[in-house]
Amino acid sequence: MSQRPNPTRILSYDHIGIRVSDKNRAMSFYQALGFVESASFPLHEANEMLSPDGVRINLIFNGARVPNSHNVLLDAPIKLPGMTHPAFIVDDLEALEGWLSEQKITITEGPHHIGPRRVALFIRDPDGNVLEFNQLVDGGAK
Numbered sequence: 001m002s003q004r005p006n007p008t009r010i011l012s013y014d015h016i017g018i019r020v021s022d023k024n025r026a027m028s029f030y031q032a033l034g035f036v037e038s039a040s041f042p043l044h045e046a047n048e049m050l051s052p053d054g055v056r057i058n059l060i061f062n063g064a065r066v067p068n069s070h071n072v073l074l075d076a077p078i079k080l081p082g083m084t085h086p087a088f089i090v091d092d093l094e095a096l097e098g099w100l101s102e103q104k105i106t107i108t109e110g111p112h113h114i115g116p117r118r119v120a121l122f123i124r125d126p127d128g129n130v131l132e133f134n135q136l137v138d139g140g141a142k
Helices: 023-033 093-102
Strands: 016-019 036-041 046-050 056-060 087-089 107-114 118-124 130-136
Touching: 023 036, 023 056, 093 107, 093 118, 093 130
Parallel strands: 016 056, 087 130
Antiparallel strands: 036 046, 046 056, 107 118, 118 130
């Protein structure tokens, strides 16, 4: 690989693709989180969803459903390289925590400080994909 740096500026993060096994179940879950379908790509078995504040995700509907499966990137004893989760910034982590409890969505980790700038909690979607939610804070890690 060349030592010459990339001459192009990376201006923004556009979206993350999340592979799911059941379109209707995934759509319901992500709509409950606040995402709305903004485009559909049937040829690619995918869609685009937006939050009211413009955060974009793509759901990819070609995941295989395997009984008793696990998240191969996070749950297997040997940790393979790959993208493990998207992380979203929210304005009120405590309100999210209460809503998740009402919806019977299990918090798998947190809420707790991660470094000096955020408090995070983690959940999983119906396919076991990990989602992180952060509230930015001032001060040091606790």
